[in-house]
Amino acid sequence: METILTERSPLGMHESMLLTRAYEEKLAALFAAGNFPMTCSSQGQEASAVGVVRALGPDDQILTNHRSAGHLIARGADPGRMIAEVMGKATGYCGGKSGTLHISVKELGVMLTSTIVGGELSLATGVALSKKMLKQPGIVACFFGDGAACEGIFHESLNLASVWNLPILYVCENNQWQAFVHRRETMVADHLSPRAASYGIASTTVDGNDANAVLKSALAAVEQIRQTGQPYLLETYTYRQKGHISFDDQAHVDPSELAHWLTLDPITRMERHLREIAGFTTGELAALRTKAQERIDAALEFARQSPYPDPSALTTDVYA
Ligand SMILES: Cc1ncc(C[n+]2csc(CCOP(=O)(O)OP(=O)(O)O)c2C)c(N)n1
Numbered sequence: 513m514e515t516i517l518t519e520r521s522p523l524g525m526h527e528s529m530l531l532t533r534a535y536e537e538k539l540a541a542l543f544a545a546g547n548f549p550m551t552c553s554s555q556g557q558e559a560s561a562v563g564v565v566r567a568l569g570p571d572d573q574i575l576t577n578h579r580s581a582g583h584l585i586a587r588g589a590d591p592g593r594m595i596a597e598v599m600g601k602a603t604g605y606c607g608g609k610s611g612t613l614h615i616s617v618k619e620l621g622v623m624l625t626s627t628i629v630g631g632e633l634s635l636a637t638g639v640a641l642s643k644k645m646l647k648q649p650g651i652v653a654c655f656f657g658d659g660a661a662c663e664g665i666f667h668e669s670l671n672l673a674s675v676w677n678l679p680i681l682y683v684c685e686n687n688q689w690q691a692f693v694h695r696r697e698t699m700v701a702d703h704l705s706p707r708a709a710s711y712g713i714a715s716t717t718v719d720g721n722d723a724n725a726v727l728k729s730a731l732a733a734v735e736q737i738r739q740t741g742q743p744y745l746l747e748t749y750t751y752r753q754k755g756h757i758s759f760d761d762q763a764h765v766d767p768s769e770l771a772h773w774l775t776l777d778p779i780t781r782m783e784r785h786l787r788e789i790a791g792f793t794t795g796e797l798a799a800l801r802t803k804a805q806e807r808i809d810a811a812l813e814f815a816r817q818s819p820y821p822d823p824s825a826l827t828t829d830v831y832a
């Protein structure tokens with residue numbers, strides 16, 4: 513497990529991004545074919561996820577939101593158990609009780625997935641306060657969207673984290689969309705990182721489609737949090753390439769905006785890096801994509817073969 517958690521090479525990050533992409537493409541195809549649960553795709557945001565998650569250490573904890581596949585996979589979650597969870601199977605990470613929107617993986621330090629937009633922000637305050645009071649090692653990473661940053665809970669949480677000196681890495685994935693609403697309709701500014709200054713919190717914005725750049729910024733932020741014990745806000749500027757949720761046909765999306773962001777696709781960019789800097793051939797890069805797809809095929813098969821929970825499990829593990 514430790515090897516995956518700290519696998520920070522461009523190739524290691526690339527494989528995680530490919531696995532996330534293959535996972536989300538597979539789930540989207542299954543939904544389109546009918547009879548498969550809806551999920552929220554993070555396609556296009558893979559670099560933001562892997563760059564931040566791989567900057568963390570084994571003692572660090574993660575709280576995430578409804579677009580969590582990339583965070584989970586980057587942390588080393590098993591796609592088979594993730595698909596099983598989406599399908600409500602007993603082998604899922606939460607025994608099939610959470611589905612895609614509430615998944616947690618205790619052994620990987622993934623405390624929760626919040627589908628209450630911004631919910632993870634206030635809960636991260638509590639997790640970090642607990643860590644601090646109990647003198648436990650590690651920091652807390654909290655992923656949320658630009659929409660969540662437009663809610664009051666964002667301001668209350670950052671204010672308290674600053675006043676109480678809590679070791680939290682806030683990661684705002686500014687993916688330009690808030691469900692079916694464009695960010696421009698709810699925010700005047702393009703960026704969210706400047707908001708941190710009013711709470712005395714350090715912050716920066718990074719190109720969220722460049723995994724190497726995200727890793728570098730996240731490593732610096734994590735180091736600063738470990739040294740000072742104070743929170744930090746990292747904004748990853750990125751784009752959600754697919755609709756808000758499986759059925760969203762993106763009819764409201766400006767085609768030229770989408771086309772522009774597709775040219776900045778994080779996986780294509782990493783392939784260019786691997787080709788130009790590390791000497792990978794086109795054939796080797798294609799083989800990596802195929803390998804990821806085969807892993808997801810096997811994961812789906814595992815989930816399909818898995819049993820549904822026994823009805824007697826209905827009331828277990830629902831409260832701790
Ligand atoms: C408190 C709350 N309000 C509204 C919703 C419905 N909702 C689900 S996702 C979403 C948009 C969130 O946008 P953002 O925070 O930018 O995250 P993204 O979906 O872009 O990753 C909304 C409004 C919700 N789940 N919770």
Ligand SMILES: [Mg+2]
Pocket residue numbers: 657658659685686687688689690691
């Ligand atoms: Mg958003």
